[in-house]
Amino acid sequence: MKRLLYNFKITFKNKELIFWAFGFPIIMATLFYGAFSSLINYDGMEPVKIAFVENEENQLYPVYNLVIHSLSVEDGATKTSDSKIFATTYINNRESAETSLRKDEIDGMIYFDNATDFPKLMVMTNSLNSTIIQNVMTEIEQSITAGHTFEPANLKSAGDQKMDYIMVEFYTLLAMACLYGGMIATKALDKNLANMTSSGRRIAVSAVSKAKIILGTLLTSYIIQLIGLAILFVYLTMVLHLDFGPHFPMVVFFTMVGALTGLALGTFVSAVFKVNENTKDGILTGITMLGCFFGGMMGPSMKYLVDSTIPIVNKINPSAIISDGFYALNAFDPDSNRFWLDVVSLFIITSILSTVSIIVLRRQKYDSI
Amino acid sequence: MTASKAYFKIVRKNLWLIIMYTLILCICSVMNMHSEINTTNFEAAKANIVVFDNDHSELSNAFIKYLDERTDIKNFKDDDSLQDALYYGEIYFVLYIDAGYGEQISQGINAELRYKQTDQSASMLVGTIVNRYAKVAYSFAPNPQSIIVEKTNEVVAKEAEVTIASSLDVNKLSDLGLYFNFLNYALLAGLVFAVSFATLGFKRTMVKKRMTVSATSYRTTNRQILLCNFMLGSILWLVYIGIGAILVGDMLFTTHGLIMIANSAIFMVFAMAFAFLLSNLFSSASVLLPIINVVSIGSSFICGVFIPAEWMPSFINSLAHILPSYYYVNSNYRLIEMENFSIETMQPIILNASILIASTIAIIILNNYISKRKQES
Numbered sequence: 001m002k003r004l005l006y007n008f009k010i011t012f013k014n015k016e017l018i019f020w021a022f023g024f025p026i027i028m029a030t031l032f033y034g035a036f037s038s039l040i041n042y043d044g045m046e047p048v049k050i051a052f053v054e055n056e057e058n059q060l061y062p063v064y065n066l067v068i069h070s071l072s073v074e075d076g077a078t079k080t081s082d083s084k085i086f087a088t089t090y091i092n093n094r095e096s097a098e099t100s101l102r103k104d105e106i107d108g109m110i111y112f113d114n115a116t117d118f119p120k121l122m123v124m125t126n127s128l129n130s131t132i133i134q135n136v137m138t139e140i141e142q143s144i145t146a147g148h149t150f151e152p153a154n155l156k157s158a159g160d161q162k163m164d165y166i167m168v169e170f171y172t173l174l175a176m177a178c179l180y181g182g183m184i185a186t187k188a189l190d191k192n193l194a195n196m197t198s199s200g201r202r203i204a205v206s207a208v209s210k211a212k213i214i215l216g217t218l219l220t221s222y223i224i225q226l227i228g229l230a231i232l233f234v235y236l237t238m239v240l241h242l243d244f245g246p247h248f249p250m251v252v253f254f255t256m257v258g259a260l261t262g263l264a265l266g267t268f269v270s271a272v273f274k275v276n277e278n279t280k281d282g283i284l285t286g287i288t289m290l291g292c293f294f295g296g297m298m299g300p301s302m303k304y305l306v307d308s309t310i311p312i313v314n315k316i317n318p319s320a321i322i323s324d325g326f327y328a329l330n331a332f333d334p335d336s337n338r339f340w341l342d343v344v345s346l347f348i349i350t351s352i353l354s355t356v357s358i359i360v361l362r363r364q365k366y367d368s369i
Numbered sequence: 370m371t372a373s374k375a376y377f378k379i380v381r382k383n384l385w386l387i388i389m390y391t392l393i394l395c396i397c398s399v400m401n402m403h404s405e406i407n408t409t410n411f412e413a414a415k416a417n418i419v420v421f422d423n424d425h426s427e428l429s430n431a432f433i434k435y436l437d438e439r440t441d442i443k444n445f446k447d448d449d450s451l452q453d454a455l456y457y458g459e460i461y462f463v464l465y466i467d468a469g470y471g472e473q474i475s476q477g478i479n480a481e482l483r484y485k486q487t488d489q490s491a492s493m494l495v496g497t498i499v500n501r502y503a504k505v506a507y508s509f510a511p512n513p514q515s516i517i518v519e520k521t522n523e524v525v526a527k528e529a530e531v532t533i534a535s536s537l538d539v540n541k542l543s544d545l546g547l548y549f550n551f552l553n554y555a556l557l558a559g560l561v562f563a564v565s566f567a568t569l570g571f572k573r574t575m576v577k578k579r580m581t582v583s584a585t586s587y588r589t590t591n592r593q594i595l596l597c598n599f600m601l602g603s604i605l606w607l608v609y610i611g612i613g614a615i616l617v618g619d620m621l622f623t624t625h626g627l628i629m630i631a632n633s634a635i636f637m638v639f640a641m642a643f644a645f646l647l648s649n650l651f652s653s654a655s656v657l658l659p660i661i662n663v664v665s666i667g668s669s670f671i672c673g674v675f676i677p678a679e680w681m682p683s684f685i686n687s688l689a690h691i692l693p694s695y696y697y698v699n700s701n702y703r704l705i706e707m708e709n710f711s712i713e714t715m716q717p718i719i720l721n722a723s724i725l726i727a728s729t730i731a732i733i734i735l736n737n738y739i740s741k742r743k744q745e746s
Contacts, residue, residue, distance in 0.1 A: 016655040024659045031667040035675075038682040101534060104706070122532045125539045125706070128491070130531070135497050137529030142501070145527045146508060146520075151479065153503030155496075158465055158483035165458065165487065183655065278569060278654035282386050282562070285658045289558070290393045293400070296457075297666075298554070298675045302400060304457035331452055338449065 003213070007188065007220035017184050021228035025177035026235050032173060033240045036166045047073045047087035048129045051097035053111035054090055060144065061112060064119055067140050068110070085132065098122065108133040118144075167330070168300035168323065170242055172292050175322035177232055178258035179288040181225035182266025186280055188217045189270040196277065214361065218263060225259045245330035254329065254343065258322040261346045264353035265318065271357040291319030321345050371585070372571075372593040379570035380601060387563040391605055394555040395612050398548065416495045417441045418462040419451060426471025427514040428506060435502050435525060436464075440495060455487055462486045462495040477511030501525065537708055545620045546705040548613050549629045550674045553694050556633070556640045557665035560605050564598045564644035565657050572652040587740045595645055595733070602641040606634065625704050628718065632704075635725050636697040642732040643693075649739050668694040673702070693728045696721035 011017055052068050055061055072088040089106065091097045097109040101122060107129040112119045118141050123130035143149055190196040192213055194204035203213060233252070236242045244251045269284045294317055296303030303323065306314050314320035325342035332338055380387065418440045422429050436442060443460060445451040454460040465483040473480035482503055486492040506521045571580065571594065580590060610630060614621050621630070651657050669675055671685050672694040678686055689695040700721040707714055 016653060020655070020659055024663065027663050028666065031663070031670055034685045034688070035670040035681055037685070038680060098534070118529070120530045120532060122534055124533070124535045125537070126533060128494075131494055134529050134531050135494065138527070139497075139501065141527050141529055142505065142524045146505065146524045148508060150504040150508045153500050153507060154479040154481045155500060155503065156481050156483050158463070158485050165456065165489070168457075187655070278566070279383065279386055281654045281658050282390070282566065285662065286386075286390055286393055289662070290397070293397045298397070298669075300457055301459070304453065304459055305400065307453070308459075327456070331456060332449075 003216045004220055007217055008224070010191070011184065011188060011220060011224055014187065017187055017224075020180055020183045021224055022231055024180065025173065025228065025232045028173055028176070029170070029232065029236055029240065032169050033242075036169060048085055048108070048132050049087045049089075049106040050133055051089045051091050051100055051106045051109040053094050053097050053109060054092045055112040057115045058112040058119070059116060060118060063144065064110070064140060067136075071136065085136075110137065164243075165300060167242070167244075168296045168303065168327065170236065171323040171326040172295045172297035172303075172319060174229075174232070174255060174326065175258060175295055175319040176288060176292045176297065177229055178225075178255065178262040178322055179265060179291065179319060180262070180284075181221075181228060181259055182262040182264075182269070182288075183281065183284055184224055185218060185221040185263045185266030186270040186284060187277075188221045189214065189267055190277060190280070192217055193270070195274065210361075218267060221266070222259065222263050225263060226256065229255055229259055244326070247329050247334050250329055250334045250339075251326065254322070254325045254339075257343055257346050258318070258325075261318045261322070261350045261353075264350040264357070267357045268353040271360045288319065291317045295320035295323045315345065316349070318346065318349055321349075372580075372590050373597050375570065375576075376567055376594060376597040380567045382570075383566055386566065387605075390559050390562050391608060394559040395608070398551050398555055398609070398612060399616065416461045416491055417443050417454075417459060418464065418495055419443055419445050419454075419460055420464045420466065422466045423468045424466045424470040427518055428471035428474055429466045431518040431522065432466065432502055432506070435522070436499070439498050455485060458487065458489060458491075461489065461492040462499065464499055471514050474507055474510050475512065475514045475517065479507050535706075535708060537706070539705070541617070541620050542625060542705045545617050545626055545629060546701045548617055549633055549701045550698050552609055552613075552633050553636070553672065553674050553697055554665055554669040555609055556606070556637055557643075557668065557694070558661060560602050560637065560640045561644040561647065561661050561665070562658075563605060564601060564641055565648040565661065566654065567601060568594060568598065568645060568648035569652065569654060569657070572648070588737060591645075591737055591740055595641070598641045598645055599638065602637050602644075606637045609633075624710055625707070628704055628710075629701060632697060632700045632718070632722065635722050635729075636693070639693055639697075639725050639729045639732070642729045642736070646732050646736045646739075649736055649743075668692045672698045674698055678702070693725055696724045 050068075052065070054065075068086065068088055071084060072086045073084040089100070091100075091109075094109075094111050097106070097111065100106045101109050101124060104124070107127070108121055108123040110119050110121055110133070119137065121130075121133055121137055123133070191199050192203050192210070193200040203210065233255070237244065265287070266284065269280050269287075273280055273283055275283075292298075294302065294306045294313055297319075303314065303320060306320070314324070321342050325339055325346075328336055328339040328342060418436065420433055420436060420442055422433060433442070440462075443454075445454065445460070451460065451463065455463065463485040467481070467483065470480045470482065482499070484496070484499065486496055502521065502525055505524050506517050509517045509520045512520075570576065580587075610621075610633070617626070620626050647657055647660060651660065668689075671681065672678070672689045672692055673681070674694075678689070678698075681689075700718045703717055
């Protein structure tokens with residue numbers, strides 16, 4: 001107990017470590033939330049800007065004028081609502097409309113070539129907005145061709161995709177926090193290694209059981225990691241109001257398993273790589289960064305791409321496994337095979353890393369150092 | 370050139386770590402090019418959908434043929450993988466045509482069609498394509514299925530005529546922009562890491578003491594280290610450009626590509642100066658690494674590298690203006706859409722480059738000031 005308290009004292013005095021454990025995930029969460037806040041708190045998209053070139057000579061002009069007008073938001077409105085999707089500018093000559101289009105002031109222009117034909121659409125590129133305009137125009141054209149309006153089809157949702165796609169970002173953030181937590185173990189363990197620090201050399205020649213010291217150090221690191229993750233959870237759920245689904249206790253359990261993997265990774269880097277402290281930090285950061293990239297941090301579609309093309313990569317990537325576990329908890333349920341497979345995978349990775357670390361650390365002796 | 374010799378000695382010692390970092394970022398760049406992160410150029414006709422047809426009637430067959438012409442129909446047998454595909458945006462829409470659909474429509478019953486979709490705009494658009502066929506078909510009921518199919522096909526064949534004003538190959542330019550935008554992250558994470566790591570060698574107490582008492586002024590030492598940073602940065606930057614040439618091919622040597630290369634070169638110099646400043650301010654890798662992570666990932670997110678700037682709230686876009694990354698990424702976005710190159714059209718690009726150069730100079734001056742203060746103290 002005394003040893004544990006001593007370890008806590010040492011760790012909390014290390015400002016860099018405290019930043020890794022507590023500050024870094026919160027800063028990243030804030031940045032992610034800022035970047036995605038308009039997608040998380042979606043309140044209608046910006047209207048699609050169109051120019052409608054007036055041509056009263058065309059016989060179809062009144063119909064199109066009526067429909068486009070009914071689909072347009074009021075002047076100055078910045079958000080769409082129900083069926084109001086366009087911000088329409090009425091222009092009486094085609095050249096001015098084309099100039100606006102080329103200046104990127106509008107997304108598309110609707111114009112009539114002659115007195116009889118259907119109107120045409122001109123856009124700069126094939127974008128989402130140009131597809132929306134084309135869809136509306138096609139709808140009107142087909143209705144005129146059929147000679148009647150259409151009743152809505154009887155489409156019924158078979159269960160929407162309720163989960164928020166953006167949450168993958170926060171799942172990988174939690175994975176990153178779990179794995180970067182390994183930095184605490186690396187630093188703490190380095191202090192006990194004879195080839196790294198003078199305190200390690202003193203411990204090496206002392207009569208105290210090294211196994212007890214190392215276990216105590218790792219336990220302290222794990223507890224500090226969990227405190228950091230708890231603070232991160234409070235921030236994500238209470239301050240940013242993110243929803244981790246209905247199985248929150250399992251989310252917490254899974255985070256603890258992820259933190260254990262982070263601890264094993266940190267121990268592995270400290271024990272196996274006989275390099276200086278800075279290089280160990282670099283290795284741990286590199287492994288975590290690459291893992292998070294494949295796990296979907298820089299775009300969730302990356303995880304899907306890796307899963308479907310080279311699945312083995314994410315099967316051994318702790319970051320992707322942690323992210324996948326959170327996803328499985330929300331998409332399926334805690335009893336699903338997929339979630340428990342992720343838990344078992346993390347335990348296997350943790351065991352392998354720990355076993356290798358133990359083999360390297362046990363009976364380490366130096367003739368001179 | 371004592372500082373230069375020492376610099377490259379440190380680089381040689383940490384070469385494997387620098388190579389590992391560069392390789393990681395190169396892999397990330399390659400993978401990034403093959404993912405569908407950039408969804409701004411969505412084409413409804415290319416959207417992936419899944420259709421489960423349990424009806425196999427004349428109408429359902431015609432419906433599927435219509436969808437096949439406008440979307441890319443994929444096959445999924447496993448529910449879990451379909452769920453994943455929906456969640457990660459690989460599939461936008463799932464349509465279930467239940468048994469008896471064709472017969473019910475034929476009798477004048479507005480038969481139910483079940484669907485699953487995501488809340489992305491692309492899914493909504495696919496929804497309108499599906500909805501269109503279903504409602505046109507129902508509008509011709511009651512009738513035998515063959516007549517409904519014939520009349521529906523006639524109507525849905527009518528589509529608004531669209532002219533694309535731009536002569537640019539937007540897809541290829543988007544790939545080019547995607548690669549150079551990702552370079553923002555690669556340069557900030559990789560180059561800043563490599564350069565800071567090399568410069569950290571000069572922070573060791575004994576080296577610092579020797580430098581302080583030496584006859585060489587802090588300015589000369591700083592200049593030498595900065596030059597070495599520039600050389601190391603240039604080598605790594607050339608590696609990234611080489612990978613770009615493999616990934617985007619000839620597009621790299623078009624006017625658009627060459628300007629983007631120049632833009633990235635300016636940003637590379639900025640990244641070098643920034644790395645030097647960081648390593649001057651902090652003397653430990655465990656402090657530098659989280660800062661590099663926050664700066665590289667954070668600025669890439671809020672400046673529109675990983676998600677388009679138009680998806681972000683206006684306050685984040687305004688905040689991004691204080692970051693040099695914003696001006697680098699903004700130039701790339703502008704170049705993707707640029708058709709004609711003239712002084713007038715290039716003005717925003719030149720202005721962005723000027724801001725980057727000014728930021729670099731400001732950082733170098735600040736760096737010298739900090740070095741001087743540190744030496745005095």
